[in-house]
Amino acid sequence: MNNPKKRSNSWESDSPPPPRTRARTHSLTLLGRSVGRHDEPRRRRRGGGGHRAVPLRRLLRVATIACGIQFGWALQLSLLTPYVQELGVSHAWASLVWLCGPLSGLLVQPLVGHMSDRSTSRFGRRAPFIFAGAASVAVAVLVIGFSSDIGRAIGDRTASPRRPRAVVVFVIGFWLLDFANNLTQGPCRALIADLARSDQRRARVAYAYYSFFMGVGNVLGYATGSYSRWFTIFPFTLTSSCSVSCANLKSAFLLDIVCLVFTAFLSLSASQEVPLTSSFRASQFGDEMNPSEQTFFCELFGSFKYLSRSIWIILIVTALMWIGWMPFILFDTDWMGRDIYKGIPNEGQNYYIGVRMGALGLMLNSVVLGLASVLMDRLCKKWGSSLVWGLSNILTSLCFVTMVIISTVVKHMKFSENDLPPNGIVISSLVTFTLLGFPLAVAYSVPYSMISYRTEQLGLGQGLSMGIMNLAIVLPQVVVSMGSGPLDALFGGGNSPAFAVGAIAIFASGLLAILALPRSPPVVSPRMHA
Numbered sequence: 103m104n105n106p107k108k109r110s111n112s113w114e115s116d117s118p119p120p121p122r123t124r125a126r127t128h129s130l131t132l133l134g135r136s137v138g139r140h141d142e143p144r145r146r147r148r149g150g151g152g153h154r155a156v157p158l159r160r161l162l163r164v165a166t167i168a169c170g171i172q173f174g175w176a177l178q179l180s181l182l183t184p185y186v187q188e189l190g191v192s193h194a195w196a197s198l199v200w201l202c203g204p205l206s207g208l209l210v211q212p213l214v215g216h217m218s219d220r221s222t223s224r225f226g227r228r229a230p231f232i233f234a235g236a237a238s239v240a241v242a243v244l245v246i247g248f249s250s251d252i253g254r255a256i257g258d259r260t261a262s263p264r265r266p267r268a269v270v271v272f273v274i275g276f277w278l279l280d281f282a283n284n285l286t287q288g289p290c291r292a293l294i295a296d297l298a299r300s301d302q303r304r305a306r307v308a309y310a311y312y313s314f315f316m317g318v319g320n321v322l323g324y325a326t327g328s329y330s331r332w333f334t335i336f337p338f339t340l341t342s343s344c345s346v347s348c349a350n351l352k353s354a355f356l357l358d359i360v361c362l363v364f365t366a367f368l369s370l371s372a373s374q375e376v377p378l379t380s381s382f383r384a385s386q387f388g389d390e391m392n393p394s395e396q397t398f399f400c401e402l403f404g405s406f407k408y409l410s411r412s413i414w415i416i417l418i419v420t421a422l423m424w425i426g427w428m429p430f431i432l433f434d435t436d437w438m439g440r441d442i443y444k445g446i447p448n449e450g451q452n453y454y455i456g457v458r459m460g461a462l463g464l465m466l467n468s469v470v471l472g473l474a475s476v477l478m479d480r481l482c483k484k485w486g487s488s489l490v491w492g493l494s495n496i497l498t499s500l501c502f503v504t505m506v507i508i509s510t511v512v513k514h515m516k517f518s519e520n521d522l523p524p525n526g527i528v529i530s531s532l533v534t535f536t537l538l539g540f541p542l543a544v545a546y547s548v549p550y551s552m553i554s555y556r557t558e559q560l561g562l563g564q565g566l567s568m569g570i571m572n573l574a575i576v577l578p579q580v581v582v583s584m585g586s587g588p589l590d591a592l593f594g595g596g597n598s599p600a601f602a603v604g605a606i607a608i609f610a611s612g613l614l615a616i617l618a619l620p621r622s623p624p625v626v627s628p629r630m631h632a
Contacts, residue, residue: 176323
């Protein structure tokens with residue numbers, strides 16, 4: 103067993119865990135941990151690198167898949183809310199389309215984590231799920247991109263402002279895309295935790311790599327989404343049922359498939375997972391668990407009673423944080439097109455100019471996200487993870503308050519629908535989008551690294567631990583997806599009410615992270631070899 107005193111040099115460590123009794127170790131084994139503490143040598147061999155640490159350059163290659171995943175996610179965030187309104191869904195109900203993401207994440211990520219922890223595939227535990235998820239993403243974006251054409255083929259009228267069949271096809275593709283994203287991201291993060299093992303700093307750096315490539319994918323995705331001439335490069339995308347904006351969306355998703363295939367190949371070829379043998383799996387799970395105890399939900403919810411106080415606080419902070427972030431994720435480009443440019447979908451060009459400007463702001467946001475990810479290790483070593491996380495959430499709250507103020511100012515400005523907003527307003531909006539890149543980098547890396555270390559101390563499998571973390575993300579998203587659109591409609595149709603609620607929630611999460619989570623003193627970590 104590792105010496106608890108050695109854990110104290112981590113920026114994410116609590117006080118050393120109490121000694122385990124034989125019964126407690128047995129109980130945790132029943133709750134899905136891949137290998138016991140007393141089996142440390144065997145656990146390390148299954149990680150793929152024996153007793154040697156996995157080289158950082160290999161972790162870097164494994165993390166590249168985040169670029170491909172986030173490329174499509176950036177297109178989804180920036181273009182699909184405006185596009186579904188173009189198909190005839192009202193603003194008040196557009197947020198309900200996004201409900202599929204949290205609902206699929208509520209079941210898919212924990213279930214996939216549970217299954218991958220026990221997988222005995224000859225290709226490894228995580229790789230088959232990552233491959234299946236990437237393939238599903240490719241199919242989903244094709245369905246979304248061609249939804250208007252498919253809708254017309256099965257009976258929609260092009261001249262009609264409402265295209266119900268295209269909406270149905272779009273929603274099917276959207277649900278499949280969210281299912282595929284959840285199928286891919288959970289095993290990706292679990293794979294990184296597997297390769298980093300119990301080395302807290304290496305795990306921190308690996309998640310920073312992952313966050314960095316998320317930033318790269320965001321930059322590529324938002325840059326692609328903000329370009330308005332793709333239909334001239336791919337003229338076959340422009341059809342009688344697919345307008346210029348639709349053709350640009352379709353072209354962007356085709357580019358996403360190319361990026362995803364390339365990064366998935368890089369990541370999977372570098373993972374080099376050692377398969378979990380059936381005999382080893384049986385020794386850890388089958389002999390100690392009867393069929394009723396092996397059920398997924400028994401394991402998932404049964405693990406809650408073993409979570410420490412600090413893990414519960416991390417989950418609460420995460421939940422409040424995502425109540426704050428979700429309105430921005432739903433309505434970022436729509437806010438720019440509707441609140442700043444005073445545009446309306448399918449009525450004039452102001453809305454679409456604003457959407458493209460919003461995509462530009464998100465691209466700048468992603469540049470900051472990537473740079474902040476590179477510096478995350480140093481910041482957390484110097485100040486402590488809880489302080490960095492808390493301050494970043496407070497910064498996010500201030501940015502959302504700024505967006506509400508800008509919306510209020512623009513609302514009382516006198517300019518027609520054919521005019522553009524003043525440059526000062528547009529620049530202020532872009533600066534706000536850009537500043538949000540830093541707290542987003544923290545949100546994508548620090549909570550996962552903190553939860554990974556603490557669940558490692560409890561002996562839970564990394565796939566299951568990521569599933570538990572995902573519950574703290576998707577449950578708030580369900581609430582926000584159901585309530586934000588009707589809330590905005592109740593107060594006049596803008597996006598400000600949802601942003602105001604988000605600002606309050608994420609400010610509370612920042613205070614809780616600073617005051618309730620332990621913060622280790624700054625220390626000098628040992629050098630790691632690449």
